[in-house]
Amino acid sequence: MELKSLNLPSDNPRPFIIAGPCSAETEEQVMTTAKALAKKGCHMFRAGIWKPRTKPGGFEGHGEKALPWLKQVKDETGMLVATEVATPEHVELALKYGVDILWIGARTTANPFAVQALADALQGVENPVLVKNPVNPDLELWIGALERINNAGVKKLGAIHRGFSSYDKKIYRNLPMWQIPIELHRRIPNIPICCDPSHIGGRRDLIAPLCQQALDMGMDGLIVESHCNPDAAWSDASQQVTPDILDYILSILVIREKVVTTENIIALRKQIDEIDDSLIDLLARRMRISREIGQYKKEHSMTIIQASRYNEILEKRGAQGSLMGIGADCIKEIFETIHEESVRQQVEVMK
C-alpha cells in the first residue's frame, strides 16, 4: 500500500497538535475555545458536528447548523478545522463548508460497509483524512480502512490511536494497547500516527502522562479535547481540559530524539542482542529437556499435561519475576507460551 505523508503545518516538525472540544455546542463555545487555542499557538482545531453516542438521548451534535461556526473559526483564527464524518452526506456537507481535515471515528472504522461508502464519497479529495482505530483491537480492520481510503485516491492519510474498548474498565476508558499502533507503524512506516489521550484516558489527569507516553513511542502528533468550560461540556466532560491547561501540558512534554545519536545506545543495544542470543540458547536447552521428559512420559504411559506441575511453574516464576521487578502477568504470559511450545514438542515425541 502506498500511503503518502500527511504534511500538516505546525511550528515544530513534530509533534503536530489538533485541539478542540469533543462537540461543537454553541457558536459562543466554539469561538471562545478556538480563539483561546489559537492564542496558544494551536494550528488545528477539532470539533464534533455529528456525534456517535453509545445510547440514545445523549447530545448527537447539531449537524449542518454548526458547520458555519467552524468556517468562522477558520476565518477569524486562521486555524485549520477538523471534524468527524461517518456518512457520505457528512463528507459532502463538511467539504461544502470548507472543513480542512476529516476524521473517521472508531465506531465507523469497525464497519467496512460504512468505510467503503466514505471512501466512495472521498474519491480524489485533497483534504487530509485521519482514520481512528476501530473500537475493537483489530489491526487488520484498521489497516483495511486505511487501504479503502487510500484506494479512493486520498493522498494525505493519517491514523489516530484512541484506544480499544474492553468489558472491564480499569484505569482507562479505552485500553491503549500500544503494541497495536506500534505494529501499524512497523507495517506502514510512512503513515503519521497521532494519539488521542482524551478518549484513551477518559479522564483529565491521564492526558499529560498519555501524551508523554505517546511521544516516547515515537507518535507524530496528538489530538486532544479542549473546551473553554470543560465541566459544562455536553459530551465527554470528564476528559476535556481548558486551553490554558492544555498549553501547560504541552509545555512540559519531553520530546526525545527519534534517531540514535550516541555511542552509548549502540553499546547498550549490543548488550541486549547478546542477552537475546543467550535467551534463545537457554530456551532451546529447555526444549531439549522437555523432549526427554516427553520420552519418559511415553515410556511410562503418562499424560503430557500435568496440571499441578504447570500451576507450580506459573506461580513460582510469577512471584520470582515480581521480586525482580518484572510484572507477574508478563512472566505468566512468557511461561504460558514456553509451556505451550514444550507441550507441542512432547506431542511430537509421543507420536
Ligand code: PEP
Ligand atoms: C471524538 O473524537 O469525539 C470521538 C467520538 O471519538 P471516537 O470515535 O474515538 O470515539
Ligand code: MN
Ligand atoms: Mn469525544
